[in-house]
Every structure is written in structure tokens, then in C-alpha cells.
Amino acid sequence: MKPNARAKLLDAAFGTIRERGYAATSVDELCARAGVTKGAFFHHFKSKDALAAAAADHWSQTTASLFASAPYHDHADPLARILAYIDFRKDLVRGEIAEFTCLVGTMVQEAYETAPDIRGACWRSISGHAQTLEEDIQAAIEKYHVNGVTAESLALYTQATIQGAFILAKAKNDAGVAIDMIDHLKRYVELLFTCKGREGRRP
Amino acid sequence: MKPNARAKLLDAAFGTIRERGYAATSVDELCARAGVTKGAFFHHFKSKDALAAAAADHWSQTTASLFASAPYHDHADPLARILAYIDFRKDLVRGEIAEFTCLVGTMVQEAYETAPDIRGACWRSISGHAQTLEEDIQAAIEKYHVNGVTAESLALYTQATIQGAFILAKAKNDAGVAIDMIDHLKRYVELLFTCKGREGRRP
DNA sequence: TTATAAATACCGACCGGTTGGTATGTTGTC
DNA sequence: GACAACATACCAACCGGTCGGTATTTATAA
Numbered sequence: 004m005k006p007n008a009r010a011k012l013l014d015a016a017f018g019t020i021r022e023r024g025y026a027a028t029s030v031d032e033l034c035a036r037a038g039v040t041k042g043a044f045f046h047h048f049k050s051k052d053a054l055a056a057a058a059a060d061h062w063s064q065t066t067a068s069l070f071a072s073a074p075y076h077d078h079a080d081p082l083a084r085i086l087a088y089i090d091f092r093k094d095l096v097r098g099e100i101a102e103f104t105c106l107v108g109t110m111v112q113e114a115y116e117t118a119p120d121i122r123g124a125c126w127r128s129i130s131g132h133a134q135t136l137e138e139d140i141q142a143a144i145e146k147y148h149v150n151g152v153t154a155e156s157l158a159l160y161t162q163a164t165i166q167g168a169f170i171l172a173k174a175k176n177d178a179g180v181a182i183d184m185i186d187h188l189k190r191y192v193e194l195l196f197t198c199k200g201r202e203g204r205r206p
Numbered sequence: 207m208k209p210n211a212r213a214k215l216l217d218a219a220f221g222t223i224r225e226r227g228y229a230a231t232s233v234d235e236l237c238a239r240a241g242v243t244k245g246a247f248f249h250h251f252k253s254k255d256a257l258a259a260a261a262a263d264h265w266s267q268t269t270a271s272l273f274a275s276a277p278y279h280d281h282a283d284p285l286a287r288i289l290a291y292i293d294f295r296k297d298l299v300r301g302e303i304a305e306f307t308c309l310v311g312t313m314v315q316e317a318y319e320t321a322p323d324i325r326g327a328c329w330r331s332i333s334g335h336a337q338t339l340e341e342d343i344q345a346a347i348e349k350y351h352v353n354g355v356t357a358e359s360l361a362l363y364t365q366a367t368i369q370g371a372f373i374l375a376k377a378k379n380d381a382g383v384a385i386d387m388i389d390h391l392k393r394y395v396e397l398l399f400t401c402k403g404r405e406g407r408r409p
Numbered sequence: 410t411t412a413t414a415a416a417t418a419c420c421g422a423c424c425g426g427t428t429g430g431t432a433t434g435t436t437g438t439c
Numbered sequence: 440g441a442c443a444a445c446a447t448a449c450c451a452a453c454c455g456g457t458c459g460g461t462a463t464t465t466a467t468a469a
Contacts, residue, residue: 042418112376
């Protein structure tokens, strides 16, 4: 049905770009890893940048289905769902660094100035994923009477923290530091919703 | 005293790498921006990777002197110093994105797998800067009787959050979102030190 | 059902420009 | 005259991208 080479190239891009970055990834290397020829590459993508933008979009779809089927939605309390989401993100941090870090977070640092299409695709990926958290956050804000924070801003903050955790893991060459950072994020959410003289933990 | 071309190349590296990333920055472009020739480049640096590692070390020194002379140290209370540090980081977020984002945070994403020397220099830069916060954090932890958090871990968390804020700013092409993220960091620190039935706000 | 036209998927040699790096000067200073 | 600090010319490898061609699938109509 769908062309095979295209899917293999997008899959190869996930791996190679997360390992070496976008600019350092050559079209030839991508083709070799995907087991296709250069002709196939430029048949499916009009340029290397177009492949990158397509990879970012494909990343959005891949992560969307991963998180949609994840178990953290199965809590009655919205705050419990948020905390379970954070735990789930922590559980994903295992194996090689290139296997759990974020494709679009890596790419956007190289492309934000020079490639607007890639930048836009990366932002759609990050903000689109953040939006899937907004409903739960909004419900928790109302249930626990938190003020001074918007659901959109807090949702983005979870993503910022996780992206930063990945940078530290890469710099230290140690996944453990990323887990520590996500623990801080969880503590922040707990404090935010259960402290500071707010009305009730269970309304 | 110190050779001129070397300093000009390191300065050019700060700008170019933060704009386009490391791999996309060519030696020729660096030389053109610095106003020196290729011969001068390879006289001072044995390879492009060596320049990158030297730039990361120079970044450490530059930021160290910037923060050493910053006014946030002038508070009697250690928590006030930490919060003033966060405010100072927020104040630095202005102008073009490439002017306030972090060189080593950008570079390490491209180099962590393939260039151990660059990765090490980037980690020294990040963790070294975090260490300058540890003394204040440790004092605040003791003064406000906070437990469950180490000074080292919280210091690194401030850096992770700020790095993540930069990624979001690049993706959205908007510095404002970075400021929002740093506001969350400040709120976390405030909650951490003043909530949850801890003994006293002022001992 | 089958002949055929048209579109799609893919191949791999090739191209001009760019890349990081080198080899060999030249110049100024102690 | 020794040595560091540059400058100039050059190179082989690699880069993204093109192009003429072929294999395979799909659409159409007799």
C-alpha cells in the first residue's frame, strides 16, 4: 500500500538524527541505514530539509499513538493522571540515550534559524503533545483551586523540563540525571496542587 | 599579549554555533566571520573539534565572570539569593534567540555521541555553573529545613529547566515562552522552601 | 479477460560545489 | 636567527542534488 522506502527512510532518520544530529546526518548515510538508494530518497522527498520536516510530522504521529495508548489515563483524579503521566515519562528513560531522547528537540536547535519548515514541524510536535495534557491539567486546576497558573503554560513546562533533562543526560552521558530532573518536575506538580493553603486536597 | 586570531575565532564560534548549530558551521564561515584566514585557524586549533572544545571552555570562563559579578549575590537570605539568580536568568532573555541561548547546550546535542572531548567540555560548563549555586541552595535547605532534595540535584534542575526553556523558545520562535518557563522554575523553588508544613519561614 | 497506456517506485552513475585539513610560504618580534 | 603568528594555494573526500533509465503497479477501455 504505502511505499516502503519512505517509511524505512523516516525510521532511519529517527535513529541517525537522534545520534548525530541533523546537519551531521548525510543523505547517503540515511539511505545506507534504510537500505534504499539515493534515487528513492529524492523520489519521496524533494530535499533533505523536506525529509526532516516529514520526520518531525511522523514523530508527532508516532508519539501521539504511544501516549494515547499509555496507561496513565486510567485514573479517576485528574491530578493522579498528571502524576502518572510524569511517572510514565520517567519509565521511558532507559536504554541508550539516543533511544529515549526527543527527535524534534534535537532537530529544532539546529534548524530554528535556517529552516522555518522544520522549526514549525518541531513546534507542532512539542505543543501538540503538550495540548494532550491540558485537559487533565485544567480539570486539576479547577478541582484543587489553583490560581496563577494556566493549563497551557504548565503543560509546556512539563515538556521544557523533559527536554532539559535530555540535554543534561547527553552532557553527563548518564540517563540517571534525567530521571532526577523528572523527579523534580513531579515534586513541583505535587506542591503546586496540594500546598499553599489551598482549600482541600479532596473536595 | 594573547593572540588575536584565536580570540576572534572563539568569539565568532559563539555567534555562529548558536545560530546554526555546530555541524552546520563550517571552518570557512568561522574564519570569514572572525576576519582571519584558514591558516590562522589551523595554527591555533588542530581540528574543528578542538575549536569546539576550546569554545566550550571559553564559554565556561565567560559565563563564570558574568555571573560572578551579577547582583544576585547581594542578599542576606540564601533563598533570596537563589530567587534573585532566577530573576537574573530571566532578565538575560532578551534580544535575538541566538544571543541569549546556551552555546554548550546547543553543541552537546550534536556532539555527545561522536565527540567525547566536546561532550566533556559541555558537561564541565553546565555542571560547573550549577556548582556555583550549590552553596546558596545548601544554606537555604538547612535554614528552611527542607528534606528530600539535595543541593546538587536542585542546582542541576535549574539548568535543565533553563535549557528546556531555550528549546521551546527556539521551537516557537518566541522568547516569551522561555520567560514563562523560568517563572515556573521560580514558583517551584518558592513552594519547595516555604510550603508543606515546614518549620518556619524565618527561623 | 486482456492489451495497453500512464503513473508511480526505484535505481545508480554522475555533477559542481563545499568540506576539513595540509603544505609551504611570509612577516614581525625577541 | 629562531620561533610564533599568520597568509595563500591547494587537495582528496564528501556533500546535496540531478538525471536518464527501468521495474512495477494501477487505470482504462476494448
